[in-house]
Amino acid sequence: GENVEQHPSTLSVQEGDSAVIKCTYSDSASNYFPWYKQELGKRPQLIIDIRSNVGEKKDQRIAVTLNKTAKHFSLHITETQPEDSAVYFCAASIQYGGATNKLIFGTGTLLAVQP
């Protein structure tokens, strides 16, 4: 079946450093790739997403890159801050039986930013 692999499972960086989280997906028909951030005890929240017709998207300190040929996409966080500490989930969409899309999630990356 379809799956999304996410690495690393944990990542510790010093404040100010960059963090990179990588995901690979299996379904070549996937066309939407969101990233969610989940702080401890809180809901997952969308932080950035990318469609299959672009290769890169940036929003301030956060960027996502997509390589459709290799079927992988990455989240890049620059100038990390302690408030970036959270679990980050990648996901890939799979359309089925109509318009509602289904997201397959990765297992998550626990990012710890050390002050």
Add this chain to the structure above:
Amino acid sequence: ETGVTQTPRHLVMGMTNKKSLKCEQHLGHNAMYWYKQSAKKPLELMFVYSLEERVENNSVPSRFSPECPNSSHLFLHLHTLQPEDSALYLCASSQDPEGFTYSPLHFGNGTRLTVT
């Protein structure tokens, strides 16, 4: 209140109990979802409702029974659960008009369920 609201936040139930989880979205969305979040596992999609019709039942045991009376409300009825069903249950909504293939999910805060 805006967004997606879930009640209760925490629930402890015995294996013979019957309980229900409630979700309400105030975003005007037409699709609602139940996800299960367990430690060290990906978010697992359980059920999807689009325009109040169930469009996905992802091989979920019958002890979980969803109900979507209208596009703003979603319930998950629980009965005779097992300890391994203990997890965080997340509700989400999205806007999925016909032919639109991607729209962000908006999650609730979840219900932390413990089955004893």
